[in-house]
Amino acid sequence: MGETVKKERHTKHVYRVLIILGLMTIVVFAVRYVLIPEGWGEYGNFRTGAVADMLEIEPVHGRWDGCKKCHPDQWEAVRTADHATLSCESCHEPLSFHVENGRRKTPMPTDRSYKLCARCHRRIQGRPEGFPQVKIDDHLEEMGGEFGPEVCLDCHASHAPLEGLR
């Protein structure tokens, strides 16, 4: 640097380059400052609004007891029988599909197919031994059922599967 000062008369272009670099740096930082989003870095290296975005998402499935208020009978029936631990929405659809602003919006579909029961109750490798499971063919043969797409409901009531059999 000292030497550049000595040859002052011949360093005009160097100073001009430096000035341009300086201006560029200022512009870069100014633009960056303007573009930093609102709420950046308040709680860490992120935008606080991102959390708000997540919170604004409406749940699709309801609460655990979201159906209870309007369907107390079914609720009672399910919760006091073998399927007490099942979510109503497993066999029906998510609550938000059915209800909006406290009123029924769309009829609630119901999965009546044997495949639904089979998902949980078919005897396959890996299921814990204590869990009630059946080989569907054998079970139907044993109980005397005729296979069809909704065969399980012929004998079992979905809400309380061991009550009122047949």
Next chain:
Amino acid sequence: MSRRTFLVSALQGAGAGAALVIAVPVDSLLADKGRVVERYDWNDHSYLFLVDISRCIGCGMCVKACKKENGVPAAFYRTWVERYTVYDEETTHIESPEGAMNGFGPSNPATGASKSFFVPKLCNHCKYTPCTQVCPVGASYTTRDGVVMVDRKRCIGCGYCVQACPYGSRYIDPESHTADKCTWCYHRITRGMNPACVQACPKGARLFGDRMRENDPVFEMVETRPVRILQPELLTKPQCYYLGADKEVR
């Protein structure tokens, strides 16, 4: 007042350094009983997850519920269930058809298995998470209550976090072109509900807990039972614990 304005005004009230307190409306039908939360302060929570492998029946209801709750695109998974079938010490067959979206079929070679079990998987919400560490733009972050999430409005879609996650929990959403992942259903848990997968599980194999809640049964289990975490050698400190996981699980 709509929920939207409610949330935003609550957020604006919280200046830097203050607690992020978010009011959650209770008039909603979704909030009927259960753990009803009126004001949400993320300093009052510290979440953890427990998977009880011995209880999992492999129905895949959790995967289905997650897909519906979060609109997860086809062929991508925020949670999935694996089936391990161990034939002998050398051979383990693992499968997860469509992430168990439709449950499991009968089986591959059904004979000769010495043990077989299902393992639900989801984001571990690591305390020292590599995915947040590598995000170049701060679009991945960890909340005070311990949830790792993605800011979809700032994510540039570079995919670095997807590469960095040792558990395969992240993906690039083909529609939004941003990284996405399990949020423990943050929009639900802040309203006092359980994550969708936890609610859908018919056997209580998935449990969601909060260290800061008094006598939290899940936290108690984690403290008193022999739990383990996945890939502990990576020192990511997962907040998702596994009860009864076989050595094959990783």
Next chain:
Amino acid sequence: MPDMTGYAFPNDIHIGWTLMVVLYPYLTGLVAGAFICSSLYHVFGRKELAPIARISLVVSACFLAVAPLPLLIHLGHPERAFNVLITPNFESAMAGFGIVFGLYLVLVMLEIYFVFRKDIILRARRSRGPLRWILAAVALFTYDISEEALAVDEKIVRVLAGVGIPAACLLHGYVGFIFGALKSNPWWSTPLMPIIFLFSAVVSGIALLIVLYQIAMRFRGTPIDQNCLRSMAGWLWLFLIVTFSLEMLEVITLAYERSEEWEVIGYLLSHQLSFSFISVQVVAGSLIPLILLMVVVLMSGHMKAPLLNMLTFVASGLLLMQVFSMRWNVVIGGQMFSKSLRGFRLDYVPEFFEKEGTAVAIVICIVPFLLLLVADRLLPLWSQADAKAHQDESS
């Protein structure tokens, strides 16, 4: 769904980092390599490299200009690319990208400016009309090309070239770090990664210059400076030896340790990567050039110029391929297995016409050469006269 063997985590069957991410380190490698080559002349005073001192700098700049393209194409939201400068997360290995890249760009541009300032001014004086004004503006409206001013320029160039070496190492070593710092991936996670990337970058840079130099001289009908070529071949050989040793060291260590990772990597190398790693990268890309260059370096005294030219040309061409296949094997290879360490993709072939496909990659690779042609129109890139002068000086 791609064909898989074994069990992969369901999200892991997608190749997230595609051909574009292979291309990016390849291009920055050429940038860094060409720059270091020019620094050999400017900083370390390898006068015999004078003929390629200017072109190497311009090559570096041309490739630097297109290097971000593949990344931008790869990003899900290219319009948000500047977030990396606006809200960088410095815990991330990638956050420095904007800064390192920006600084390096400024540095190369400055160095080019001071190297070519005299030519810009001479040209401005010769031109008429708007071109004259543009060139005058580029010359910052001072036409000082006195001996003293040029001496100042030369000094600045030396400093910039000196600063540029660590900067080039940073730019490229840090690309290696992006991969090497991921503990989730055993094929990437090694502290050797940045060093391997760096040395292979220099290899690819010198190889490119050798190829370019020979082709350009053929077109211009100028004889090839054998001193310069021999020197480049020597440097190339040296850097190739280091690169190859490191690459082999990494694999051999993993194989010898027989740790958990080797179950995956051994399988990978013997199946999915058997062609691109063993045949292309190791045998055709490293061993053959190693021998060719050894012949060139050790027996150059007994060799006629055309033979020497041809041997270095072939070796350089192979090395350009070697470095590309190395990038491919790292980037794609690292995604051929699942993080479950139990499942493998059978293969991955990029589509020809897709957003991140082969066609786009080819276009991106052609652009820098077009830029080079444009630059050749504007500035005297081949300082043959200078070279002669220097040779006379030294002899």
